[in-house]
Amino acid sequence: MEKIRTRKLSHALGAEILGIDLTQPLPADTFAQIYQAWIDNLIVVLPGQQALTPQQHLEFSRRFGELDRNESSPSYRMKGHTELIELTNKPTEEGNPSPSRDVGRRWHSDLDFTLKPTKASILWGGQLPDVGGDTMFANMYMAYEALSPGLKRTLEGMHAVYDVMASVRPQDNRDPKVVAELRELNLPVAQPVVRVHPESGRKALFLSERAVRFEDWTHAESQPLLRYLCEHATSPEFVYRKQWQAGDLLIWDNRCTIHQALGDYDKRQVRYMRRTAVQGEPSGHSVQA
Ligand SMILES: O=C(O)CCC(=O)C(=O)O
Ligand SMILES: [Fe+2]
Incomplete structure (x- = not known):
């Protein structure tokens, strides 16, 4: 059995694996090593996949589990592919601004x-712009582990309420039709603030800037702690900043990381990305807005 070689990309998270070509058959034992590297490093980058077709992207993704059909945001789907979305600032074939540009x-x-x-x-x-178009990732195991015993005890059993509208910043150039669609398709839910990762067994903080309050807390009561936890979790020592090369394939674990697409590039240049999402375990419950 050939052993894959990994190189760490930052102190907090991320590893690169060289020598993989996903246009060729991938033996089960090689996939098992990639999967384990992903569990251990939270993010794995496979560079050099310029020739990857949508079909090959889907096939590789299915080895991680059942794919999401993007019913919460149908506008981002690639034409003819329910399970693939396009994230790009490139105008549509009809010449309209891209629905996924921000x-x-x-x-x-x-x-x-x-x-x-x-x-x-x-x-x-x-396709990437000359410079920028980076994505940042934070390690939520580390964020959790760095909290005091007192705050860990307080957070145990707490839920945070998520509102899809909080994913849209006022300064973003979002399509009002897409924003209305997101609103209509996604009612508020509450998620546990601390989740146990089903594969590693480790506890991770689960919280993001899409959380608007804690369940059974008012907005005003929630804001300072929400802000503190998001700032804490995204401290530089827990973060990796991905600078993309065309052909990079990046797999991240949403159960123990959060991320942010920076938009730090010249919008006259094209950034074109495709992505699949592998379904997780059911989590949380519905709440009133
Ligand atoms: O465009 C990116 O870098 C990432 C966008 C994003 O949030 C995602 O693909 O889930
Ligand atoms: Fe995302």
């Missing part, structure tokens, strides 16, 4: 605003 500008875990938050997200960089 997705992910606030810290979040994918589908944290639904009752089935994502397990793995698998993002392929097709």
Whole structure:
């Protein structure tokens, strides 16, 4: 059995694996090593996948589990592919602005605003601007472990209420039709603030800038602690900043990380990404707005 070689990308999280070509058959034992590297490092990057077709992207993703059909945001779907979304600033074939041009500008875990938050997200960089278009990731195990015993006890059993509207910043250039669609399709849910990772068995903080209050707390009561926890979790020592190369395939674990797409690039240049999402365990419950 050939052993894969990993190289750490930062102190907090991320590893790169070289020598994988996903246009070729991938033996089960090689996949098992990639999967374990992903569990251990939270993020795995497979560079050099320029030739990856949508079909190959889907097939590789299915090895992680059942894919999400993007019912919470149908506008981002790639034409003819329910399970693939396009994240790009490139105008549509009809010449309209891309519906996904400003997705992910606030810290979040994918589908944290639904009752089935994502397990793995698998993002392929097709075309990148000359500089920037980076994505930041934070290690939520580390964020949890660094809290005081007192705050850990307080958070145990608490839930945070997520509102999809909190994913949209006022300064973003979002399509009003897409914002209305997000609102209509996604009612508020509450998620536990501390989750036990089903595979590693470790506790992770589960919280993001899409949380608007704690359940059974008022907005005013919730704000200072929400802000503190998000700031804490995204401290530089828990963060990795991904600078993309075309052909990078990045797999992240949404159960123990949060991320943010920076938009730090010249919007006259094209950034074109495709992504799948692997369904996670059901989590949380519905709440009144
Ligand atoms: O475009 C990116 O870098 C990431 C966007 C995002 O939040 C996602 O793909 O889930
Ligand atoms: Fe995301």
